[in-house]
Amino acid sequence: MNTPNTAVAVMGAYGHTARFVLAALRDLGLDAIPVGRDHDRLHALGSRSRVASADDPASLDRAFDGVAAVVNCAGPFADTAVPVVEAALRAGAHYVDIAAEQTVTMDLLSRFDGPARQAGVAVVPSMAFYGGLGDLLASAALGDWPAADDVRIAIALNSWRPTEGTRRTVSRNSGRHVVFTDHRFVPAPTTPTTVTWRFPDPIGEHQLTGLSSADHVTIAHHLPTPRIGVHINTGPLADLADPTSPPPVPADALGRSAQTFHVEAVVTKGAEHRRASASGHDIYAISGPLAAGAVAHLLTHHRVGALTAGALLDPVGFLRSLDPVHLSFAVDG
Numbered sequence: 001m002n003t004p005n006t007a008v009a010v011m012g013a014y015g016h017t018a019r020f021v022l023a024a025l026r027d028l029g030l031d032a033i034p035v036g037r038d039h040d041r042l043h044a045l046g047s048r049s050r051v052a053s054a055d056d057p058a059s060l061d062r063a064f065d066g067v068a069a070v071v072n073c074a075g076p077f078a079d080t081a082v083p084v085v086e087a088a089l090r091a092g093a094h095y096v097d098i099a100a101e102q103t104v105t106m107d108l109l110s111r112f113d114g115p116a117r118q119a120g121v122a123v124v125p126s127m128a129f130y131g132g133l134g135d136l137l138a139s140a141a142l143g144d145w146p147a148a149d150d151v152r153i154a155i156a157l158n159s160w161r162p163t164e165g166t167r168r169t170v171s172r173n174s175g176r177h178v179v180f181t182d183h184r185f186v187p188a189p190t191t192p193t194t195v196t197w198r199f200p201d202p203i204g205e206h207q208l209t210g211l212s213s214a215d216h217v218t219i220a221h222h223l224p225t226p227r228i229g230v231h232i233n234t235g236p237l238a239d240l241a242d243p244t245s246p247p248p249v250p251a252d253a254l255g256r257s258a259q260t261f262h263v264e265a266v267v268t269k270g271a272e273h274r275r276a277s278a279s280g281h282d283i284y285a286i287s288g289p290l291a292a293g294a295v296a297h298l299l300t301h302h303r304v305g306a307l308t309a310g311a312l313l314d315p316v317g318f319l320r321s322l323d324p325v326h327l328s329f330a331v332d333g
């Protein structure tokens with residue numbers, strides 16, 4: 001019997017979020033191989049690491065030789081996603097990324113479904129806090145309904161200490177935001193919508209503002225609905241906009257910061273509502289088990305084409321598997 005190939009290349013491996021992805025892959029028994037463009041920083045992650053840069057296809061081919069999957073953590077993804085997907089497909093490896101960039105995720109889903117099928121692998125963008133968790137919660141809440149009249153995601157963060165990669169990504173993607181309404185993507189309104197949302201105590205009631213997040217793109221890709229709304233409390237957006245906000249610092253044994261998140265998805269059909277929610281610590285840290293879980297699933301189930309979290313995984317089963325170590329999960333019914 002052949003030994004299964006569990007080698008997984010992690011691009012951008014010495015970045016902040018990649019370290020959580022590497023740890024989560026290893027926790028699942030996978031052979032995580034750090035890949036990045038700075039030899040010295042890579043070397044600190046172990047001798048098996050491989051040097052490659054997103055703008056050097058030959059270096060990517062060497063780095064991805066023999067791997068079963070690639071997790072791209074090198075953002076802004078507007079600069080790295082296409083060359084890294086193309087190299088993954090040349091290597092016959094599944095591709096998963098943690099992009100929060102709407103236009104990048106839309107582009108990958110539309111351009112690479114056919115090529116991924118031809119290569120016999122899957123391309124799974126935005127398998128992270130933004131894009132992944134909201135999609136999983138909306139899909140979990142949907143349950144056995146074939147469609148919804150409306151999907152709403154509400155996010156409460158107690159703070160946001162942004163990484164350097166987040167700051168670079170925000171400025172790289174300025175002015176490229178969309179929302180999903182009347183069955184289609186339209187440019188985000190210049191003045192975001194607001195809603196009043198009642199979260200469970202102790203978070204309580206908050207005035208939320210519209211967020212053009214990757215969740216619009218990942219949910220719209222597979223969940224039949226005319227309208228998706230994503231809203232967030234305003235405090236973390238003020239932190240993000242403040243150039244003096246410090247980066248995240250570890251506060252627990254898993255290296256997570258003290259940041260808390262609570263995310264709810266409410267799907268509506270006629271007068272009926274269904275809800276699913278998840279809470280935990282650190283939006284960067286939770287992206288590790290989300291991306292690693294997708295990889296583990298791809299290595300054991302034969303899935304091909306361009307997919308997002310809610311269509312790839314059994315959303316309820318997967319979110320329950322993360323509870324209680326990585327998050328707390330609840331769903332109606």
Ligand SMILES: NC(=O)c1ccc[n+]([C@@H]2O[C@H](COP(=O)([O-])OP(=O)(O)OC[C@H]3O[C@@H](n4cnc5c(N)ncnc54)[C@H](OP(=O)(O)O)[C@@H]3O)[C@@H](O)[C@H]2O)c1
Nearest residue numbers: 012015016017054074075099100128129130163164165169
């Ligand atoms: N969807 C979500 O919820 C979510 C969650 C976490 C992170 N993210 C995204 O993930 C990305 C990384 O975030 P982070 O917090 O980990 O940032 P980070 O700590 O700054 O790490 C970024 C990593 O990407 C590498 N990189 C950047 N551009 C590259 C290029 N052109 N070629 C090769 N490597 C490149 C960097 O290497 P160098 O130092 O050599 O440049 C570094 O290793 C950001 O785009 C962020 O928005 C999204």
